[in-house]
Amino acid sequence: MSKQGKIGVTSENIFPVIKKFLYSEHDIFLRELVSNAVDASQKLRALASAGEYKGELGELQVRVSFDPEAKTITISDSGIGMTAEEVEKYINQIAFSGAEEFLDKYKDDKVAIIGHFGLGFYSSFMVSSRVEIQTKSYKEGAEAVHWSCEGNPEYILEPGSRSERGTDIILHIDSESEEFLSKDRLTALLNKYCKFLPIPIIFGKKQEWKDGAYVDTDQDNQINDIHPxxxxxxxxxxxxxxxxxxxxxxxxxxxxxxxxxxxxxxxxxxxxxxxxxxxxxxxxxxxxxxxxxxxxxxxxxxxxxxxxxxxxxxxxxxxxxxxxxxxxxxxxxxxxxxxxxxxxxxxxxxxxxxxxxxxxERSLFEEKWESLKVFVQYGMLSDEKFYERAAKFNLLTDLEGKLYTIEEYRTLTESSQTDKDGQLVWLYANDKETQYSAIERATAKGYSVLLMDGPLDVHAISQLEQKLEKTRFVRVDSDSIDKLIAKDEQREVSLSSEEQQALSQIFQARLPREEKRNYHVTFEALGEDADAVLITQGEFMRRMQEMARLQPGMNFYGELPEGYNVVLNSDHALIKRLLSEEQTSVEPKLGTLREELKAQTELVEAARTVQNAKKADEVTAAEREELESLSYKQAELEGKINSELQRFGQETALVGQLVDLALLGSGLLKGEALARFIRRSQELL
Incomplete structure (x- = not known):
């Protein structure tokens, strides 16, 4: 019997659709055809188990071969095969309502059309100009069938030449897909898609090294592990x-x-x-x-x-x-x-x-924690249920490498690190080297410091603060230690506002001028034994900037300059000495200027009081001009005073030394500035 006909689709455009729509995934054809061959083999095994097939199963295998001269790839199995009627049913009738609807429905998901609509076999046309099927059914008395199609709805169905049960799919590879006529390319695809299929997949022969080259042996090369x-x-x-x-x-x-x-x-x-x-x-x-x-x-x-x-x-x-x-x-x-x-x-x-x-096995768990930490933190941040399960085995690491559960660490620190407001404060460092000075100040107080240097730690800290009652994390260098865990009311700074303003200008003269980094001078009474100058970075803004680097949606914080506090310890002998030297060498030059500034400030305040008593539209242009002129003169006097103070700061080696020591302690002194500091230190010695 020989027959010609048309494949049952409602649009003749189905084959161009297959080629175009699946082009970027065209290597998937091998998976689909080998999988079909495996299915045919397994179905025969199932029929034999059910007693519906009485013949010999033989060696159920799928063989893949290629012929670069004939430009063919052949997938062969010894499975159930097909009768002519089954070829008509399973190959020639494709259940599509039309290519237009098909394209519209799956325009955003080209992968979904294979398999999902039974198009596995037709993926062969992604790489072939013609496809042949030689098949013979397992059914008693079945005749071999040959089917051929050139990538359009026309097909030929006629008696076949296959003598044994099973199916051969022969692909005549088109000129655009000749890359697949390569042993290396096919080996790679079979390893990718067919590595663990449950029926042996045979591709060529095993090789051995002989006379300086690899040669084929008589042993089949099975590429898959059927029992992974x-x-x-x-x-x-x-x-x-x-x-x-x-x-x-x-x-x-x-x-x-x-x-x-x-x-x-x-x-x-x-x-x-x-x-x-x-x-x-x-x-x-x-x-x-x-x-x-x-x-x-x-x-x-x-x-x-x-x-x-x-x-x-x-x-x-x-x-x-x-x-x-x-x-x-x-x-x-x-x-x-x-x-x-x-x-x-x-x-x-x-x-x-x-x-x-x-x-x-807690000791084993702790040994693996460095690798496990990122998985656990990521899960806790992503999934509320996972957080609830993981909270009991999520570990915190201190600077000595000891590991604690959250509850264990609370027990360890509750008595010593609870501040005057009842908040439990957990100190942490993310760089033991650059934050060494701040760590030393904390440990000298008997406080524990955690190491939080992982990629997700900044997010994990914020989550734990939301989850844990009356508990907050602060980086150990974000403020003076007495402020980080405030036990009592802070001691008041004994310096007058004029003295603070003078010292502020003196130190500003020696602080670095850097892009995207600001320094703000503040004062604290830290005691005579504390450092003369500390540099700290506020917890909130620094943490927001760290999160911005990991989270694109927070770019606003990432663009802001880094802000540092330069804390002058008003109790320290060196600060007192500087203030004394300033009052001796600079204040005599400033006496007249300060008197003029005081008088000018009174004039500005008086003029502003007059204007504030009126509505905006009642203030005359002359009154505005007068206030502007008075304010300009006030600013000019302030500028002259500040210039004298800054000149003193620039000329005084001790100021530069104190600033550089503070920068060095915070890991901020580098390059040329570090070299200058070393030279100055040698000169002072």
């Missing part, structure tokens, strides 16, 4: 098996995983898999999309967002679920109830595993 670790029961696997499978998944990875979670769920959904926590030597090594998603051992994707919570995309491993369609859109994943159940289950299993390890 995730398909087995945990009781059947050893630690070595899990580690070996990890390296099978990631052959370029030298490190062993920290530990793993074996998933095996059959209700209310089907899910198997193994998730590995990778060892993280530094935060730059974190990589997403290392989890491979399979459906019945058929590779689907490494982009598992929507199936796995975002924070768990940092894990490695395999998930396999027939309940997740092979090709679905992201919007489908986000809305599908079954997928949400799977996602929630995975998150719970990960939290349970971490909790179990913490409770039963």
């Amino acid at each position: 670790a995730w398909t087995k029961k945990p009781s059947e696997l050893t630690k070595e098996d899990y580690i070996a499978f990890y390296h099978q998944l990631y052959p370029q990875t030298m490190e062993e995983p920290l530990f793993w979670i074996h998933l095996n769920v059959d209700y209310p959904f089907n899910l198997t898999g193994i998730l590995y926590f990778p060892k993280v030597k530094n935060q730059m090594e974190l990589q997403r999309n290392k989890i491979q998603l399979y459906a019945n051992q058929v590779f689907v994707t490494e982009e598992v967002e929507g199936i796995v919570p975002e924070y768990l995309t940092l894990l490695h491993g395999v998930l396999d679920s027939p309940d997740i369609p092979l090709n679905v859109s992201r919007s489908y994943l986000q809305s599908d109830a079954q997928v949400k159940k799977i996602s929630n289950h995975i998150a719970k299993k990960v939290a349970d595993k971490l909790d179990e390890l913490f409770r039963n």
Whole structure:
């Protein structure tokens, strides 16, 4: 029997649609055709198990071969095969209502059309100018069938030449797709898509090194592992098996995983898999999309967002679920109830595993904490339920490397680090070297200091402050230690406003002039034994800027200049000495100017009082001009006084030395300024 006909579609444009619409994913054809061949083999095995097929199964395999001269790729199986009627049903009738509706519905999701609409076989036309099928059904008395199509609705169906049960799909590769007529390219695709299919996939022969070259042996080259670790029961696997499978998944990875979670769920959904926590030597090594998603051992994707919570995309491993369609859109994943159940289950299993390890093997958990920390923090920040589960094993690290749960650290610090307002203050550093001086001042008081130098710590701190009652975090160098944990009312600064203004100008003269960095002089009575000058950075603004660097939506804070407080200790002998020297050498020159400024200030205040007593429209132009002239003269006098004070600051080596010491203690003295400081220090010695 020979027959010609048209494939059952309502639009003759379906083949151009396939080629154009799937072009960027055109290598997927091999997955689809090999998967179909595997399905045909498994169906035959199922029929034999049910007693519906009495013949010999033989060696169920799928063979992939290519002929670069003939420009063909052939996928062969010994599965159930097809009769002419089945070819008509499964190949010639494509259930589409029309190409126009099809394009409109899936214009934003080109991947979704394969598999989801039974187009697996037709993906072959993405790379072929002609496709042939040679097939023979397993059914007794069935005749071989040959089907051929050149990428349009016309096809030929006629008697075939295949003598044994099964199917050959022969692709005549078009000129634009000749890259696939390469052993290396096909090997790469088979390893990507077919590495764990449940039927042996044969591609060529195994090779051996002989006479200076690799040559084929007589042994078939099976490219897949038909029984990968995730398909087995945990009781059947050893630690070595899990580690070996990890390296099978990631052959370029030298490190062993920290530990793993074996998933095996059959209700209310089907899910198997193994998730590995990778060892993280530094935060730059974190990589997403290392989890491979399979459906019945058929590779689907490494982009598992929507199936796995975002924070768990940092894990490695395999998930396999027939309940997740092979090709679905992201919007489908986000809305599908079954997928949400799977996602929630995975998150719970990960939290349970971490909790179990913490409770039963805390020392081992602590050894792994440096790598686990980013996973745990990311989960707590992303998922409220995960936060609730993880709060009991989330650890804080002090500067000595000791690890505490939140409750353990509260018990340790509650008595000593609660301020006069009942707030528990947790001090932290994110750079032990540059913040050393501030750390030393805190530890001298008997306070504990945490190390918070991870990429997510600034966000984790803000979250914990919201969750924990009457608890706040402050960086150890964000203020003087007596202000960070205020026990009593602060001692008052004994300097007059005129003395403070004089010292402020003297020190401003020696502070760096830097782009995007401001310094503001303040005064505190810190005691005679405290440093003469401290440089601190306010907690709120600094934290906002740190968060802005990690969070694009906070760019406003990132653009603001860094602000530092230069704290002068009014109790220190060196500050008193400077003030005394200023009063001896500068104040005599300023006496007349200060008297003039005092008189001018009184005139300005009097004029302003007159204007404030009137409505805005009642103030005359002459009155405005007079106030402006008086204010200008006031500012001019202030400028002359400040110039004299700043000249004193510039000429006094002690001022420069105190400023540089404070900058050095805060890690802000670098480059040329550091070199000048060293030279000046030598001169003073």
